[in-house]
Amino acid sequence: xxxxxxxxxxxxxxxxxxxxxxxxxxxxxxxxxxxxxxxxxxxxxxxxxxxxxxxxxxxxxxxxxxxxxxxxxxxxxxxxxxxxxxxxxxxxxxx
Amino acid sequence: xxxxxxxxxxxxxxxxxxxxxxxxxxxxxxxxxxxxxxxxxxxxxxxxxxxxxxxxxxxxxxxxxxxxxxxxxxxxxxxxxxxxxxxxxxxxxxxxxxxxxxxxxxxxxxxxxxxxxxxxxxxxxxxxxxxxxxxxxxxxxxxxxxxxxxxxxxxxxxxxxxxxxxxxxxxxxxxxxxxxxxxxxxxxxxxxxxxxxxxxxxxxxxxxxxxxxxxxxxxxxxxxxxxxxxxxxxxxxxxxxxxxxxxxxxxxxxxxxxxxxxxxxxxxxxxxxxxxxxxxxxxxxxxxxxxxxxxxxxxxxxxxxxxxxxxxxxxxxxxxxxxxxxxxxxxxxxxxxxxxxxxxxxxxxxxxxxxxxxxxxxxxxxxxxxxxxxxxxxxxxxxxxxxxxxxxxxxxxxxxxxxxxxxxxxxxxxxxxxxxxxxxxxxxxxxxxxxxxxxxxxxxxxxxxxxxxxxxxxxxxxxxxxxxxxxxxxxxxxxxxxxxxxx
Numbered sequence: 001x002x003x004x005x006x007x008x009x010x011x012x013x014x015x016x017x018x019x020x021x022x023x024x025x026x027x028x029x030x031x032x033x034x035x036x037x038x039x040x041x042x043x044x045x046x047x048x049x050x051x052x053x054x055x056x057x058x059x060x061x062x063x064x065x066x067x068x069x070x071x072x073x074x075x076x077x078x079x080x081x082x083x084x085x086x087x088x089x090x091x092x093x094x095x
Numbered sequence: 096x097x098x099x100x101x102x103x104x105x106x107x108x109x110x111x112x113x114x115x116x117x118x119x120x121x122x123x124x125x126x127x128x129x130x131x132x133x134x135x136x137x138x139x140x141x142x143x144x145x146x147x148x149x150x151x152x153x154x155x156x157x158x159x160x161x162x163x164x165x166x167x168x169x170x171x172x173x174x175x176x177x178x179x180x181x182x183x184x185x186x187x188x189x190x191x192x193x194x195x196x197x198x199x200x201x202x203x204x205x206x207x208x209x210x211x212x213x214x215x216x217x218x219x220x221x222x223x224x225x226x227x228x229x230x231x232x233x234x235x236x237x238x239x240x241x242x243x244x245x246x247x248x249x250x251x252x253x254x255x256x257x258x259x260x261x262x263x264x265x266x267x268x269x270x271x272x273x274x275x276x277x278x279x280x281x282x283x284x285x286x287x288x289x290x291x292x293x294x295x296x297x298x299x300x301x302x303x304x305x306x307x308x309x310x311x312x313x314x315x316x317x318x319x320x321x322x323x324x325x326x327x328x329x330x331x332x333x334x335x336x337x338x339x340x341x342x343x344x345x346x347x348x349x350x351x352x353x354x355x356x357x358x359x360x361x362x363x364x365x366x367x368x369x370x371x372x373x374x375x376x377x378x379x380x381x382x383x384x385x386x387x388x389x390x391x392x393x394x395x396x397x398x399x400x401x402x403x404x405x406x407x408x409x410x411x412x413x414x415x416x417x418x419x420x421x422x423x424x425x426x427x428x429x430x431x432x433x434x435x436x437x438x439x440x441x442x443x444x445x446x447x448x449x450x451x452x453x454x455x456x457x458x459x460x461x462x463x464x465x466x467x468x469x470x471x472x473x474x475x476x477x478x479x480x481x482x483x484x485x486x487x488x489x490x491x492x493x494x495x496x497x498x499x500x501x502x503x504x505x506x507x508x509x510x511x512x513x514x515x516x517x518x519x520x521x522x523x524x525x526x527x528x529x530x531x532x533x534x535x536x537x538x539x540x541x542x543x544x545x546x547x548x549x550x551x552x553x554x555x556x557x558x559x560x561x562x563x564x565x566x567x568x569x570x571x572x573x574x575x576x577x578x579x580x581x582x
Binding site for chain 1: 192193194196197293294307333336337339399402404405406408409416420423424425426427428429430432436437438439440441442443444446447450452455456458459460462463464466472473475476477478479480481482483485516517518521533534559
């Protein structure tokens with residue numbers, strides 16, 4: 001199934017990547033090429049096969065329920081594009 | 096004095112122990128070599144001052160008789176590994192100014208063993224590529240030359256790491272391998288590259304691409320050196336929930352074991368159409384070398400091989416679309432917003448400005464295959480195919496101890512021959528991706544030259560957590576090939 005511009009716009013919106021009409025136009029053939037390629041898996045019989053989520057067969061460990069990190073606010077904020085008084089800053093979200 | 100940059104790691108350690116030269120002299124020689132090879136664009140960030148400090152500390156330890164296992168060895172660190180206080184970009188504009196406040200487990204372990212960091216190696220953006228051309232910092236170039244003189248790609252994604260080791264400007268390097276990103280560049284650059292079993296090295300502090308596949312590994316100019324590096328990098332880490340709690344074997348010692356009595360499988364499905372005749376011949380020669388050293392060659396079948404690349408290009412983009420959601424222009428990384436923009440504008444514009452074309456494509460593919468109505472048809476299906484591929488390997492290993500295959504279907508190509516078609520580029524990893532999906536250890540060893548004089552690699556694949564057999568087979572291929580490196 002080939003994607004159209006409308007679907008690309010929907011996916012781009014879900015992925016929070018703004019596509020200008022020009023970029024969207026340029027992106028479409030590559031996307032369809034990849035989707036056409038992966039489509040071939042539909043020919044493989046996988047009936048009754050348990051999906052493989054991870055190669056590590058064991059269940060994930062739980063760590064001890066103790067505080068072992070923290071008190072590093074400045075390090076956490078060190079790479080933020082904008083901070084004020086120990087907070088990340090984003091555009092106003094409440095009207 | 097001998098050229099310090101041409102020594103192996105094992106030779107350099109011995110030379111320093113015998114006081115023939117100091118760690119500082121070794122590091123200065125490599126810094127000079129790095130400066131002379133800037134045309135390769137092997138580094139995104141040089142860290143010569145860090146290296147000088149580490150070398151000085153190394154000399155002090157050795158003077159006190161307290162030398163560490165890798166004390167004074169100058170390395171390149173792929174820019175996927177977070178290094179405290181040293182910019183870490185993952186080859187992306189979106190992390191162009193990112194300076195980690197913490198150290199990845201793998202680099203911390205290397206530094207705890209005395210390794211010296213010359214710089215952060217160039218790579219494809221977020222490790223998505225097979226040529227290093229998707230780097231936001233320009234492509235790295237292979238030190239190898241073809242007769243027509245065109246600049247060649249070093250392979251990818253760990254292209255800068257491989258180019259640096261092959262050019263003798265670092266003694267070893269770290270890499271990450273999600274679908275072949277260590278093994279393919281090692282083959283293209285005529286060096287050794289090892290990806291251990293998934294879970295052998297901690298992923299903590301490595302920029303995430305596809306978490307169920309990402310695994311750290313090492314580049315070096317000999318199998319033994321690769322073993323020394325991997326031994327330092329591997330080991331259990333509480334901070335990675337998929338880290339394996341197993342003792343770390345002596346990989347370097349395993350390289351000398353020999354192959355007498357081992358059964359080496361040759362998977363018939365790896366004889367793909369369009370493969371260079373040189374590579375087919377090299378593969379047969381490699382099997383002959385192992386037979387001559389006492390191994391038995393057996394034919395095996397991995398029936399779902401052809402499905403591996405398409406399955407990978409569902410699983411990896413799906414995981415990438417989720418992992419890369421963290422780049423939001425708020426907490427770290429590039430921000431692009433104008434006055435009056437709302438939060439969604441900020442997200443969408445920052446991500447559009449920060450991600451390159453290939454990364455954007457994989458995020459979009461991943462978002463699509465995970466989206467409502469398509470999840471079962473694509474993602475679940477790919478996970479089922481992944482299970483079949485893993486089952487194929489398990490079955491093959493009932494009749495053999497390791498597999499021998501080519502690493503890549505062609506030798507290195509020129510920068511200006513890089514395919515525009517994404518699928519053609521993806522198929523470069525046709526021999527490396529299946530083992531990644533199954534989580535198996537793999538290594539590429541240089542085995543000879545193509546008719547055009549470019550290096551060709553053979554890949555050895557092993558059972559889960561049996562890297563020792565992989566090293567044994569690799570050691571046998573290395574000694575028979577007598578490759579000798581770049582002239």
